[in-house]
Amino acid sequence: xxxxxxxxxxxxxxxxxxxxxxxxxxxxxxxxxxxxxxxxxxxxxxxxxxxxxxxxxxxxxxxxxxxxxxxxxxxxxxxxxxxxxxxxxxxxxxxxxxxxxxxxxxxxxxxxxxxxxxxxxxxxxxxxxxxxxxxxxxxxxxxxxxxxxxxxxxxxxxxxxxxxxxxxxxxxxxxxxxxxxxxxxxxxxxxxxxxxxxxxxxxxxxxxxxxxxxxxxxxxxxxxxxxxxxxxxxxxxxxxxxxxxxxxxxxxxxxxxxxxxxxxxxxxxxxxxxxxxxxxxxxxxxxxxxxxxxxxxxxxxxxxxxxxxxxxxxxxxxxxxxxxxxxxxxxxxxxxxxxxxxxxxxxxxxxxxxxxxxxxxxxxxxxxxxxxxxxxxxxxxxxx
Numbered sequence: 302x303x304x305x306x307x308x309x310x311x312x313x314x315x316x317x318x319x320x321x322x323x324x325x326x327x328x329x330x331x332x333x334x335x336x337x338x339x340x341x342x343x344x345x346x347x348x349x350x351x352x353x354x355x356x357x358x359x360x361x362x363x364x365x366x367x368x369x370x371x372x373x374x375x376x377x378x379x380x381x382x383x384x385x386x387x388x389x390x391x392x393x394x395x396x397x398x399x400x401x402x403x404x405x406x407x408x409x410x411x412x413x414x415x416x417x418x419x420x421x422x423x424x425x426x427x428x429x430x431x432x433x434x435x436x437x438x439x440x441x442x443x444x445x446x447x448x449x450x451x452x453x454x455x456x457x458x459x460x461x462x463x464x465x466x467x468x469x470x471x472x473x474x475x476x477x478x479x480x481x482x483x484x485x486x487x488x489x490x491x492x493x494x495x496x497x498x499x500x501x502x503x504x505x506x507x508x509x510x511x512x513x514x515x516x517x518x519x520x521x522x523x524x525x526x527x528x529x530x531x532x533x534x535x536x537x538x539x540x541x542x543x544x545x546x547x548x549x550x551x552x553x554x555x556x557x558x559x560x561x562x563x564x565x566x567x568x569x570x571x572x573x574x575x576x577x578x579x580x581x582x583x584x585x586x587x588x589x590x591x592x593x594x595x596x597x598x599x600x601x602x603x604x605x606x607x608x609x610x611x612x613x614x615x616x617x618x619x620x621x622x623x624x625x626x627x628x629x630x631x632x633x634x635x636x637x638x639x640x641x642x643x644x645x646x647x648x649x650x651x652x653x654x655x656x657x658x659x660x661x662x663x664x665x666x667x668x669x670x671x672x673x674x675x676x677x678x679x680x681x682x683x684x685x
Contacts (some may be wrong), residue, residue, distance in 0.1 A: 330350040330513075330514065330562055330563075330564065330567065330600070330624055331347060331348065331349050331350060331415070331417040331418065331513065331514065332347065332348050332511075332512075332513050332567045332568075332571055332595075332598045333345070333346070333347040333415035333417060333484045333511070333512045333513075334346055334347070334510055334511045334512075334571045334574075334575050334591075334594070334595075335486045335490055335492055335510040335575070336490075336510070336575050336578070336580075336587065336590065336591055336594070337490040337580065338580055338581045338582065338583070338584065338586075338587040339580045339581065339582045340582075341489065341490070342488065342584065342587070342634065342635045343411070343486060343487070343488050343489060343490035343634045343635075344584075344587050344588060344591050344631060344632065344633055344634065345407075345413045345415070345486045345631065345632045345634065346591045346592075346594070346595050346629070346630065346631040346632070347405060347415045347417075347595075347629070347630055348595055348598045348599060348600075348626045348628075348629045349404075349405070349626065349627050349628050349629070349630075350600055350624045350625060350626050350627065351624065351625070351627050352607075352622040352623065352624050352625075353622070354627065355392060355473060355627065356392050356393065356473075356667075357390045357391070357392050357404065357627075357628075357667075357668040358390070358391055358392065358401070358665040358666060358667055358668060359388075359389075359390060359641070359652075359665070359666045359667075359668060359670070359671065359681075359682065360387075360388070360389060360390070360391045360401065360403065360406075360663065360664065360665050360666075361386065361387070361388050361657050361660060361663065361664040361682045362383060362386060362387040362388075362403075362443070362447070362663055363383075363386050363657075363660050363661050363662065363663065364383055364384065364385060364386050365382050365383060365661075366382065366383045366387075366447070366663060367380070367381075367382050368380065368381055368382070368383065368399075368400060368440060368443050368444070368447060369399040369400070370399070370435070370436045370437045370440040371397065371398070371399070371437060372428070372432050372435045372467070373428075373435075373467050373469075375397065376432055377432065378432055378433070378434075378435040378436060378437065379433055379434060379435060379436045379440075379444070379464065380433070381444070381447065381448065382447075383443070383446075383447030383448070384447060384448055385408040385409055385410055385412075385446065385447060385448075385450075386408060386409050386654070386657065386658065386660075387403065387406050387407070387408050387443065387446045387447060388406060388407055388408075388639055388652065388654050388657070388682075389403050389404070389405045389406020389407060389414075389442075389446075389639075390403070390404050390405045390406065390628070390630070390668065391403040391404055391406070391665075392404065392473070394437075394439035394469070394471055395439065395469050395470065395471050395472060396472075398437070398439060398440075398469075400440070400443070401665075402439035402440065402442070403442040403443050403446065404416045404442070405442075405630055406442055406446050407446065407632045407634070407637070407639060407654070408446040408447070409637050409654055409655070409658070410449075410450040410451075410487075410488070411450075411487055411488030411634035411635060411637070412445070412446060412449055412450060412451065412452070412455075412485070412486075412487050412488075412634075413446075413485070413486050413487075413632050413634065414441075414442045414445050414446060414483055414484070414485050415483065415484040415485075415486075415512065416442060416481050416482075416483055417481065417482055417483075417484065417512055417513065417514055418474075418480050418481060418514050418515075419480055419481050419482035419496060419497075419498075419514060419515055420480045420514070420515050421480065421498075421515075422468055422478060422479065422480045422481060422482070422496070422497045422498065423468070423478070423497060423498060423499055423500050424438070424466050424467055424468050424497040424500070424502065425465070425466075425497075425500055425501060425502060426500060428465040428467060429462075429465055434462070434463065434464055434465050435464075435465050435467065436464045436465065436466055436467075437466075437467060437468075437469050438466050438467065438468050438469065438479045438481060438497070439469055439471065439479060441466060441483065441495075442483070444464060445483075445485060450487070451487045451489075451491070452485055452486065452487045452489075452491040452492060452493050453487075453491065455485055455493065456493050456504060459495065459502070459504055460504065466497065466502065468480075468481075468497060482494060482495060482496040482497070482512070482518070483495045483496075484507065484512035486507075486510075486634075487634070488634035488635055490510065492506075492507035492508075492510055493505060493506055493507055494507050494512055494518045496517060496518060498517055503517070503518070503519075505518045505519065505522075509521075509522065509525070509572050509575075510572075510575050511568055511571040511572050511575060512568075513564040513565075513567045513568045513571070514564035515564055516564075516565075521564075521565065521568045524565060524568070524569070525568075525569065525572060528557065528569055528573075530557060531554075531557055531558070531573055532554060532577075533554050533573075533577035534554055535548070535551050535552065535553050535554045536548070536553060536554070537551070537553070555573075558570055558573055562598075562600065562604075562605060567598060570597065570598075571594075571598070574594045574597065575594065578590060578593075578594060584633055584635065584636055587633070588631060588633055588638075588640060591631050592629075592631065592640075592649065595629050595631070598626070599626045599629065600624060600625050600626045601625060601626075602623055602625050603623045604623070604625075605623065605624065606621055606622070606623050607621065607622050607623070607624070608621055609621060609622075625644055626644060627643070627644050627668075628641060628642065628643050628644065628668065629641075629642045629649075630642075631649070636653075636655075637653070637654040637655050638651055638652070638653055638654065639651070639652040639654060640652075641671055641678075643668060643669065643671050643672050645669065645672030645673060646671070646672055646673050646674070646675070647673075648673075648675035649675065650671050650674040650675055650676065650677070650678040651676075651677050651678065651679075652677075652678055652679050652682065653677065653679045656679045656683075657679065657682055657683070660682070660683065660684055661684075662684050664682045664683075664684055666681055666682065
């Protein structure tokens with residue numbers, strides 16, 4: 302059997318296996334990752350793709366903010382006051398919620414969370430008998446960032462059953478049970494992925510430092526075995542029998558990387574970039590390095606189009622749509638700096654969380670406010 306035929310069969314089998322895990326609902330193409338510099342300091346980043354503008358706000362949530370979740374029956378669920386301030390992007394989750402849902406964010410301990418779409422999420426139905434342990438998934442990010450300093454602490458609390466998660470129906474996802482999973486990273490670069498699949502809570506150690514979307518995180522890890530041949534070393538010399546050849550250009554080490562924007566393809570690409578790109582020596586250079594990596598996942602309007610009602614970009618729409626990068630964000634976990642670039646910008650703006658420490662009130666600013674701001678925008682979140 303020829304190599305070409307073998308490759309075609311492999312590709313068809315891979316795509317078929319992937320498609321069997323996808324239904325005709327929505328997929329949001331988000332790519333989250335973490336890198337470390339030469340001194341082991343961690344930097345987290347993510348691109349957020351969607352087919353229409355979400356009503357997101359940049360939010361600062363100070364220490365001592367009361368969070369009140371509810372149960373599936375509408376009763377009072379878990380309540381807590383935040384131990385740490387939180388900065389990130391949030392939005393109204395569903396009617397009756399007591400606070401906005403934080404979609405992406407960090408706290409001042411260097412802990413961050415990324416929320417990526419995960420279709421067909423299904424949490425355990427047995428939530429126990431203690432309503433005070435029941436937490437809507439829309440409040441999960443605030444529970445993580447408001448209470449913990451490290452990935453290890455979060456994992457221990459989850460395994461100990463300190464919280465029971467349920468998935469409320471959310472209007473911005475077509476009123477589906479919240480189709481989401483979470484990547485959590487701390488300032489050491491340690492990470493976990495939390496998924497709710499087939500009625501189970503799954504917690505994975507994230508040694509790759511990457512998360513995209515469906516299928517399950519374990520599937521993506523197994524799929525990486527198909528790319529064990531990848532290396533960043535170009536091969537510029539070759540020989541066919543007695544005929545010698547030389548590559549006319551550099552960069553052929555990347556020829557084995559997927560070129561598509563599917564979840565499976567982006568996972569492999571992100572794993573490649575975060576593994577092989579040179580480690581920066583300073584925090585400034587690390588942020589620049591991460592920004593360059595994230596540029597490879599940035600999607601402008603109409604890069605790819607979907608017909609009406611098709612799989613691919615948020616709730617199925619009645620018109621042709623395109624999934625674009627609504628925002629890209631990064632965090633410097635050691636210096637507590639948050640970097641943001643919206644679809645309306647070509648540079649990042651920076652928010653210094655340390656300068657917000659004295660704030661005692663919640664602050665919300667529409668995401669669009671940060672269009673074309675390329676300087677320090679911390680002052681926009683100061684209550685005066």
